Amino acid sequence: MAVFDPYLAVRRFGTGLAADTAVPGNAGALLTDLQQADALAAQFDMPRYTDYLDIEAQVRELRRAKRETEEAAEIARIDEATKTQKSAASALQSKSAKARIARAVGAPIGFRDRLEWFWADHFTVRGIGGIAGSAVSSFSNEAIRPNLTARFADMLRAVVVQPLMLRSLDQDRSAGPRSRFAKRRGMGLNENYARELIELHTLGAGASYTQKDVVELARLLAGLGVRHGAFQWQDGRAEPGEKHVLGKVYGGNGQGLENVFAVVEDLARHPDTARHLARKMAVHFVSDAPDPGLVTHMAARYRAADGDLTALYAAMLEHPGAWEPVGNVKWPLEYVISGIKALGVTPEQIIARSRRDIQRGLIAPTRLMGQTYQRPVGPDGWAEDDAAWITPQGIAGRIQWAMDAPHKMLDRLPDPRAFLEVALGPNPPEPVRFAAFNAENAREGVGLILASSAFQRR
Amino acid sequence: MDRRLFLNGVLGCSLAASPLVTPVTLASAPWDTRLVVILLRGAMDGLDAVQPYGDPDLAGLRRTLMTGPEHGALDLDGFYALHPGFSALKPMWDAGELAFAHAVSTPYRDARSHFDGQDLLEAGTGMDVPRAARTTGWLNRFLQDMPGVQLKTAYAIGVDDLTILRGGQEVSRWSPDARLRLSTQAQRLLEVVYHDDPLFRDAALEAITITQALRDAPEIEADEPAMMAGMAPAARGNPAARMAEFAAERLREDTRIAAFSVNGWDTHARQAGAMQRRLGGLADTISILREDLGAEIWGKTAVLAMTEFGRTARENGSKGTDHGTAGAMIMAGGSIRGGKVYGTWPGLSDAALYEGRDLMPTRDVRAYAGWVMRGLFGLQSSRIETAIFPGLDLEADPGVIL
Incomplete structure (x- = not known):
């Protein structure tokens, strides 16, 4: 029977291992971590939804003014002011993206970030135009993240009043x-x-x-x-x-x-809600076909605790079904973030990077992998099944990122032999070890480790 | 695992026999005709692309955007003229392989949002279907209606989500942006790494096969007999050209349906230059399809270039046009009865314009797509009107397919 593994804990339930990760001693440590104050959210703050609304109001006002004038100079001034407002909105979005990545990279474990992503996907918002429509990160930051350890009813209550x-x-x-x-x-x-x-x-x-x-x-x-x-x-x-x-x-x-x-x-x-959430969470964190015993156990604990989410998480972590060795495939952005975390990129470096660097190095590549940033196709969010991601194009995008991105992002690549255990823990699969030791150069060695299915799976 | 045994077992095999470089056997395709759909995102100005210069009201609406043969456009039939950016396609028009449908639109009305307009164009539904339910596309529903469809029968090309091909029938996706440039050693080692994970192994094998096929594809000779006299060689290397090259490469094999999108049609300001570039790029894209498919397959092909809506009839204050309603669709291919602009012209007088500002739609663009599918694939009208474009009235056959 599978048992708790401190390294697997961080890879499967967190944002991945890094050189300095102090791995948790037991499953309970992941929950303890969640109870601590959200220091990273305070350190890397995100624009508020109302910041976007303010800009939207300004643009609305400019549009009204433009309708009321015929004067060319005034029209030019209004167009310029509108452009300024729109670039302010895209600066908010970029700040959000950086904060989101910095938090996940800076988190020792990152269970909180992974839970936020999971629930934000459960409550997918999409397809809204306009400036406020691009405030998807703020929605998650304001309605989801503060409620991760509340009762599910409380999270739901926060969501039903979200514009x-x-x-x-x-x-x-x-x-x-x-x-x-x-x-x-x-x-x-x-x-x-x-x-x-x-x-x-x-x-x-x-x-x-x-x-x-x-x-x-x-x-x-x-x-x-x-x-x-x-x-x-x-x-x-x-x-x-x-x-x-x-x-x-x-x-x-x-x-x-x-x-x-x-x-x-x-x-x-509702009991059906307990089953639905338990199964969805088990699928996301563990496997496309989770142990039915795990799902039953999670649903029962959820119901017994009146929908308390910490009880749901605890039930998952304490069950042997959660520790099966082969995990679900990471979502593309999650994959990229776990990659840079393993490579030792710090949250401060993320914040210091130019908007263009973040876009080119981390966000744009996920599109080729099948995950256009914050644009899922349907209200049901991103797919969970491995086969939806590991398509010929999806894998090409992942391999290409693994091979190309690290050396563009870092001044110096790590030695693949050392990087192997940083990324995968002390017992990496033998084929990955072989590849890391036999690559022609550091770039390919690091790339092969990041491209390995072991690293791409939770 | 014993290390030595592992090495012998996995790396003992030669690269030639390696599962990552063995070509896969393709199942043969169920039918022979080809359809390529190009989505022009951003709303192409149909009045500029195919200029109704014979309409006396046009000149008054377009103050700086030059129109008609006097301003360099190519006369088509005494009423319409082709934007000079499209001049590379004139020989195709003369050969009867290029046609347009004018004053067409989807059922989308009044809100003029790109997102919603594109959703509706790709979903192929009416406005009665809730926005959030428009997550599958008409090309996918078409595939579900056809016998013998395989994964490779249809390709969604590029990094675009292409909702038009999403739905119950699984389709292939590939972006020419995906470049798996792996050294021989890296490829070998990747094989080792994926050896025990069939999902990763098979997907990587397919990706490598596709990229190798692209690398190995023979260069198209400029003097190839299929090349049409007087046609300039198409510019290659830009993203749309690479998608067209890839589409042609697949369509020569077992693929029958391909879709991709081209951005950049939202010409609110300084439209003249933008249209020259965009139409030139689109002409190259269509020319590449023709050149790379070769005469025989081109003869069985229809290319449809569609956009979410048209643009305002009147030029705006910044030498551009704003979001409108009806526009034009481009149809090309050897199976198209070309040399003709299809449709009923509504006129451009104030009274004739939709809401006093846009070209009035006189026909649903889906009706043309529906008749093309009926002509190419023998689909029943009733299936087109219920399953593929639910709620559409196909009306009379415009006769665009030979």
């Missing part, structure tokens, strides 16, 4: 059929968010709910709105009367938003 979530699932285009707004504008329900809230975020597709539950939930959510980019409960859109979701009655009491929070509590507590 980016509401916009990316069309909730801002929904109105209760009997609401004042619907009567005036001829608009109606949009079920998109209600459906994904059940199918993707809580119970899971194929769980015990009906189309009627989706519609009733959509009626209950109808007042969740967005105005000028900010969340707003809109009584005018809310659907009056009672709603029956999964056999329980909500609403009819004039307490719109409180009713949403009440249904969120119940969805989070």
Whole structure:
């Protein structure tokens, strides 16, 4: 039976090993780490969502001014000011990307970052245009990261009032059929968010709910709105009367938003949600086909702890099924980050690098690997199955990055023989050791270690 | 594992017999005709690419953007003229292998967002399908409707997500940006490293096979008989050209469907120069497909270049155009009945413009794509109108396929 392995712990559940990693003595140490204050988030702060909104408001104002003038000099001034605002927005995005990478590279273990990425993907926001639409990192930083050790219901509660979530699932285009707004504008329900809230975020597709539950939930959510980019409960859109979701009655009491929070509590507590989250987490961190015993154990602990996420993590880490030797394939950005962490790039170096360097060296290459930065194709986020990533093009992108990027990024490449155990721990697979010792030069040696399936798997 | 045994076992074999360099056997393709879809991202100005200079209202709308044969455009039929950037394709037009559909659009209306417009173009649905549900593409649904489709039957080329090819049918993806330049020793050692992980081993083998095929592909001779008289050799080396080269290389083998995208059509300012470059690049891309496919396969090929929407009829204050509605689609290939601009011209008077600003769509661009697929692959109209472009009315056959 597989057992806890301190090196595997950091590779599978963290952001990877580095030369100075003090590996955890037991699985509990990963949880202890999560309980500590989030020093790296404080050190490498991220722009707030409202920073993007401020810029968006300025641009809106400029656009209005442009409509009202015919004067060429004034138009030129407005165009210039608009350009300045837009480059300020892209500077925010770049700062976010750097902070995100710096935190993960600077983290001794990095379980917190990996959990953030996991949950941010669970709650994928996407496909929103405009300046605020590019604040995806801020969404994750503000709604997900502070709630990693809360109850799942608390995280969900933070998410249902996020403008980016509401916009990316069309909730801002929904109105209760009997609401004042619907009567005036001829608009109606949009079920998109209600459906994904059940199918993707809580119970899971194929769980015990009906189309009627989706519609009733959509009626209950109808007042969740967005105005000028900010969340707003809109009584005018809310659907009056009672709603029956999964056999329980909500609403009819004039307490719109409180009713949403009440249904969120119940969805989070649902046994199907426990199973769905347990399985999804086991798949992500361990394997495409996780030990069913692991999933059952995680779901049971989640339910017993009233949806407490730390209990869910503890259940995963304490179960032998979590320590099977061959892990799931890393996501491309995760792969790249674990690569530079192993190579000894420091968070300070990340921050000091130019925007262009970060883009070219770390972010752009993930596109070839199949992961366009913050642009997943669907609301279900990035794929988990190994075969979705290890395609001919995907592997070519990974090998190419492994061979080309390190020597462009570092002044001096490490000796592959030493780097081997830094990256993979003290017992690397024999074929990788052989490759590291027999490469023609340091560039290829380091590249082969990073390209190895052992390094590319969690 | 015993180290010596390991070395003998894995590295004992010669490189020639190594599984990483053994060519894979390809299953043969289910049909013979080819379709290439090029997505022009950013909204190509159809009024500039194919200029309706015979319309008396055009000149008044385009103050600095030169139009018509008087300004260097190539007359096509007395009403339309080809933008000079496209001049390399004029021989193709004369040979009846190039056509356009004008005043076409997707069902997308009014919001004029690139994201949403491209989503809809690739999804091939109407506006009734929720935005978040538009995650699969019409070319993928087409593949699901065809018999005998293999992984290699369709290629999504480039790093673009190409939602147009996403869906239940697995397709191949490759970007010519992927360059696996490995030394012989590195390749050997990679084989060692992946030996026990079949997923990695097989994918790497395929990647190396593809890159080697590209390296080994014979250079196309400039005097090859298939080369059309009077046609300038296409410029190679740019990203779109490399995608076209790769597409042709695959289409000569067992691939039947290829898609890729070309960016840079969002010409809000200084459009004249941008269009000259973009159209020139697109002309090269199409010429490369023709040259590299060779006469026989080109004769069985249709190339469709489509964009998410057109641009404003009126030029804006910065010598460009803004997001509009209807535009033009480019159709090329030996299977196209070319030398013709298809479509019903709506006119450019204030009253004829959509919302007083855009070219009025007179036909759904999906109808042309649908008739092309029907003509090339014998698909039933009812399948096109329900499975591939749900809700589309194909209407009368424009007769674009020979």
